[in-house]
Amino acid sequence: xxxxxxxxxxxxxxxxxxxxxxxxxxxxxxxxxxxxxxxxxxxxxxxxxxxxxxxxxxxxxxxxxxxxxxxxxxxxxxxxxxxxxxxxx
Amino acid sequence: xxxxxxxxxxxxxxxxxxxxxxxxxxxxxxxxxxxxxxxxxxxxxxxxxxxxxxxxxxxxxxxxxxxxxxxxxxxxxxxxxxxxxxxxxxxxxxxxxxxxxxxxxxxxxxxxxxxxxxxxxxxxxxxxxxxxxxxxxxxxxxxxxxxxxxxxxxxxxxxxxxxxxxxxxxxxxxxxxxxxxxxxxxxxxxxxxxxxxxxxxxxxxxxxxxxxxxxxxxxxxxxxxxxxxxxxxxxxxxxxxxxxxxxxxxxxxxxxxxxxxxxxxxxxxxxxxxxxxxxxxxxxxxxxxxxxxxxxxxxxxxxxxxxxxxxxxxxxxxxxxxxxxxxxxxxxxxxxxxxxxxxxxxxxxxxxxxxxxxxxxxxxxxx
Numbered sequence: 001x002x003x004x005x006x007x008x009x010x011x012x013x014x015x016x017x018x019x020x021x022x023x024x025x026x027x028x029x030x031x032x033x034x035x036x037x038x039x040x041x042x043x044x045x046x047x048x049x050x051x052x053x054x055x056x057x058x059x060x061x062x063x064x065x066x067x068x069x070x071x072x073x074x075x076x077x078x079x080x081x082x083x084x085x086x087x088x089x
Numbered sequence: 090x091x092x093x094x095x096x097x098x099x100x101x102x103x104x105x106x107x108x109x110x111x112x113x114x115x116x117x118x119x120x121x122x123x124x125x126x127x128x129x130x131x132x133x134x135x136x137x138x139x140x141x142x143x144x145x146x147x148x149x150x151x152x153x154x155x156x157x158x159x160x161x162x163x164x165x166x167x168x169x170x171x172x173x174x175x176x177x178x179x180x181x182x183x184x185x186x187x188x189x190x191x192x193x194x195x196x197x198x199x200x201x202x203x204x205x206x207x208x209x210x211x212x213x214x215x216x217x218x219x220x221x222x223x224x225x226x227x228x229x230x231x232x233x234x235x236x237x238x239x240x241x242x243x244x245x246x247x248x249x250x251x252x253x254x255x256x257x258x259x260x261x262x263x264x265x266x267x268x269x270x271x272x273x274x275x276x277x278x279x280x281x282x283x284x285x286x287x288x289x290x291x292x293x294x295x296x297x298x299x300x301x302x303x304x305x306x307x308x309x310x311x312x313x314x315x316x317x318x319x320x321x322x323x324x325x326x327x328x329x330x331x332x333x334x335x336x337x338x339x340x341x342x343x344x345x346x347x348x349x350x351x352x353x354x355x356x357x358x359x360x361x362x363x364x365x366x367x368x369x370x371x372x373x374x375x376x377x378x379x380x381x382x383x384x385x386x387x388x389x390x391x392x393x394x395x396x397x398x399x400x401x402x403x404x405x406x407x408x409x410x411x412x413x414x415x416x417x418x419x420x421x422x423x424x425x426x427x428x429x430x431x432x433x434x435x436x437x438x439x440x441x442x443x444x445x446x447x448x449x450x451x452x453x454x455x456x
Contacts, residue, residue, distance in 0.1 A: 013144065014160075039160060043144040046183040047165040054143040084143035 002074045004033035006040065007083040014040040026059065027070035029080060044082055056085045091412055092453040093419055094135075095427065096123040099445035101137050103155060107417075108431055111440045115155055125190045125407070128453040129216075131198055136161075136217060138187035138203075146184050146205070148217055163187075164203045164211035164220040178233060180207045180242050189248045189407075194255025204245030208235060208262045212274065223274045226260075231279065231298050238263030238301045238320065246406055247305035251312050259330050261305035261317065266297045267330055283333035287321050288366075303345070304406040309352035316358045318348040318406070323360065325385050339379050339388035341372040347409035349418065351433075356384040359411075359434055361404035361420065370401040378409075378420065378434050394437030395428060402426050407449035421447035 001020040010016075016037035021029055034041045046052050051067040058064070058081040059072060074080070092114075095102040101123045103115040118139060124146075125138040135151040137158070149158040166182035169175065184205045193200025201213040203220065210223040226232065235243035243265050251257035256273040259280075266281035281297035293299055301320035308314040317324040322343040323336040336343075342362035351357035360379045364372045371377065377392040396402070402422035409420050418430040420437070425444035428437045 010144070013141075013147075042147075042163060042165070043141075046145060047167075048169060048182055052143065052145060 001076060002029050002078045002080060004029060004080045005082070006033075006044075007081070009084045010040065010043055010082060013043055016040050023074050023076055023078075025070065026057070026064065026072045026074060026080070029074050030057075030070065030082075033080075054085045056083050057081070058083070091414070091417060092128075093410075093412075093429075094126040094128065094449075094451040094453070095421060095444065095447055096126045096137070096407075096449035096451070097425075097445040097447045098122045101126060102444065104427075104440070109438045111429060117155060117158065118149070123448075124186045125188060125449050126451045127190045127192070127201075128451060129192045129201075130454045131192055131195060132216070134216065136190060136201075138190055140186040146186050148187065148203075150217055161217040162213070162219045164205055164209065164222070166209060166222060174230065175228065180233075180235075183207075184209065185242070186244075188244050188246045191248050191250060194250055195252075197255050200255070202248045202250065202258065204248040204260060206240060206242060206244030208232075208243040208245040208265060210245055210248065210260060210274070225275055226268065226270075226277050229277060232265065234298050235262060235265035236299070238303075247302070249305065249307045249312075249315070251307075252309055253312060259305070259307070259315070261302040263303060263320075264299060264301040266300040267302055267305065267317070267333075269330055280330045281333065282331065283326075283335065284317075284319060284324055285321060285335065304348050306348055306350045306358075308350050308355040311355040314350075314355035316348050316350050318345050318360060320344075320366065323348075323385065325358075327355075327384075334385075336381075336385035339381070340390065341375075341377065341379075345404070346406040347404045347420075349409045349411045351411065351415065353415055354382075357382050357433075358385075359409060359418065360388075361409050363403060369403050374399045374401060376400040376402055378418075378437075380434050391430075391434040391437075393435065394430075394439065396439075405448050408447055410450040410452055412452040413454050417452075419450050419452070421450055423447065 005018045019033040021032040100119045101117040105114045122140045124140045127136040137149045139147040150161045151158045169182040189204035199216045203211045211220040247261040249259045259269040281300045284300040302317040305317045313329040315326045324333040345362045347361045349359045376395040379388045381388045402424045420428045423446045427440040430437045
């Protein structure tokens with residue numbers, strides 16, 4: 001199983017506890033996790049279903065740079081963290 | 090007692106009062122940028138459009154005067170095609186912000202229209218729960234010539250539903266001119282004839298599709314009369330936007346962003362002048378409002394109660410609004426100032442100089 005966590009900055013808008021989902025591509029894993037909180041999806045993804053440019057996704061502490069394809073293969077025990085990227089003002 | 094919504098960079102303020110007595114009654118979405126607000130006069134519901142920098146545009150609705158809010162649907166573009174004439178569209182198909190939010194006709198409960206940035210027009214038929222992109226306008230090949238006006242991409246800041254006929258809608262885009270439909274959005278006509286973008290080469294400056302209207306408003310009692318504060322000056326139409334008459338620039342300046350018009354008098358409108366494109370603050374640091382009572386033939390400068398020295402307040406395009414009483418006028422700035430006039434701009438009272446940057450105002454029951 002893969003663990004998917006959403007940072008508190010996201011959960012203040014839509015609550016979603018950490019999810020344990022089946023392995024698969026990053027996109028499959030994120031989509032499966034968001035089934036628990038469908039309203040959170042458009043906080044993570046833009047209209048084209050890419051990861052928003054000010055949202056960062058980490059796989060085991062490595063930031064994912066490709067926001068569009070999300071085709072990295074995730075293995076059992078992997079951890080995915082979705083956070084807001086820091087911006088000011 | 091009147092109620093005014095203030096959409097600011099740090100949330101939605103609700104203020105209530107009259108005369109010189111105004112108080113902040115509530116502060117919603119504290120810390121979050123609010124780009125547009127609406128009190129639907131048909132249902133009494135309140136709407137707030139948020140622009141969460143990390144998480145995109147969102148729309149919230151309250152059915153209990155702000156006691157509670159729920160997420161409703163947000164306008165969103167469909168999947169961008171990978172083939173065909175739109176595959177190479179350089180405009181991202183992602184709603185960045187909701188810039189205009191208006192109710193449909195009185196006979197269309199639940200219908201709403203949203204103008205966004207990028208400049209898509211969206212329609213809801215269920216009070217904001219779901220939204221649909223107006224494809225005839227978005228897919229018009231001329232739309233690909235629109236440009237960003239001070240922003241990276243073009244934006245639709247004004248959406249006007251004709252009170253006589255809800256199928257007649259006029260929209261204004263920076264920079265994409267003025268468009269209108271008489272069949273509810275099935276077909277569109279580009280109607281910016283008469284406007285002139287004098288910063289463009291002569292062969293392009295009168296092209297309707299390149300024009301930069303900053304804000305467009307219509308006279309409720311005579312909806313064929315419309316006013317535009319344009320990047321290059323002031324325009325007025327008396328034939329429903331088919332032709333636009335250039336109004337000679339009043340002192341101190343014809344440049345600005347906001348315009349408000351009198352719903353009962355097609356000859357009266359207010360403007361908030363700034364010095365120039367290159368100097369976006371009051372002329373000489375003296376804040377004034379200009380008002381015409383004769384269709385733009387002449388203007389008065391109204392400044393009683395407005396800061397006259399070293400005042401660098403910029404009034405954004407949705408930041409000057411006339412209340413339903415037809416006399417109370419509110420003015421706000423990017424510097425967090427709010428001024429209210431009880432007498433159509435003759436005298437101004439400063440309510441606050443300490444708000445966050447304000448981008449839009451809305452009187453309850455003003456639309």
